[in-house]
Amino acid sequence: MTDTRSLTTPAATLAYDVRGPLPPTDPPALMLVAAPMTAEGFTSLAAGFDDRTVITYDPRGLGRSTRHDHSTAHTPEQNAEDMHRIIAELGIAPVDVFASSGGAVSALALVAAYPDDVATLVAHEPPMLALLPDADRAFAAEKATHAIYHEKGWGHGMASFIALSSWKGELTDEFAAAPPPDPAAFGLPSEDDGSRDDPLLSGVSDAITAYEPDVDAVLAAPTRIVLAVGADSAGLLTDRTTAAVAGAFGQEPVVFPGGHGGFLGGEFGQQGDPEAFAVRLREVLDET
Structure with a gap:
């Protein structure tokens, strides 16, 4: 109970x-x-x-x-x-x-x-992220995910987050140069519902990863x-x-x-x- x-x-x-x-x-x-x-x-x-x-x-x-x-x-x-x-x-x-x-x-x-x-x-x-040897690249990738979310909405932001969290090894020039992933590749919506308050994607939780x-x-x-x-x-x-x-x-x-x-x-x-x-x-x- x-x-x-x-x-x-x-x-x-x-x-x-x-x-x-x-x-x-x-x-x-x-x-x-x-x-x-x-x-x-x-x-x-x-x-x-x-x-x-x-x-x-x-x-x-x-x-x-x-x-x-x-x-x-x-x-x-x-x-x-x-x-x-x-x-x-x-x-x-x-x-x-x-x-x-x-x-x-x-x-x-x-x-x-x-x-x-x-x-x-x-x-x-x-x-x-601050404890990683490639912390600067990790924080840059995190900020890029926030920017995509604020520009295009939840589906695009979450696709970017998944791409970051599923990358293996240190973050390379190849990762940084890759185009933003298509939300459809992850079964996510591409339409923007207008909300910008997601605690994972909006940047309001940056103090936790830092x-x-x-x-x-x-x-x-x-x-x-x-x-x-x-x-x-x-x-x-x-x-x-x-x-x-x-x-x-x-x-x-x-x-x-x-x-x-x-x-x-x-x-x-x-x-x-x-x-x-x-x-x-x-x-x-x-x-x-």
Whole structure:
């Protein structure tokens, strides 16, 4: 059974979900976070942890969470603050956290700012472009995707994003010189619906991909940090960023089933293997 709650902060009203008892029984509560993905993306993965209390939430300004800070920007620091407020509201620290994509970036910011909040963090494919050896090219490609989106609309912007995220290896002159991809090649619409507020494509989440972790603060925390990457992501952008983050912490990434959305079970039209993913996550969380 899912108990949906809300928490009003100075910046937003956050919608979050609690599956399982409060206070949680042993082991600690498991928080599943992502950005800009909302809580519904974890429906299948959460089903694999029906023996634990599981917390999910919609980041501010996304899904059911509304904001009243007069901003459209998404930053790791604000997401970390929101996660901390939910943990504090429930009185469940320390929690285990599985965090994917932009959520993994925000979770590292959470550990740096609130080191007693998290027991184990599994950070899955954090897209920290600043740590790449070809960071300048990665940021240029990101800005080009934003420009295409603002010029031509969602389908064209998403096609550009897919081309970037599916490129293997360092970004070359060949990649930079390639013409913008045709949305139809990815089954995307070419028509412009006029909207320009997509959190992934509009540029409002640039602070997440530009974030650099406070390595000293994270290493000083009592939190166990695990960097995770999908088996199908080998050579792709988020595989390379994960390796770079892991290297900053003196680690090698652990491998999970599937790719960037390996935990999805049809949510948002993407099919991973959530059952196998949950088994692997349980193994990693149970390690000492």
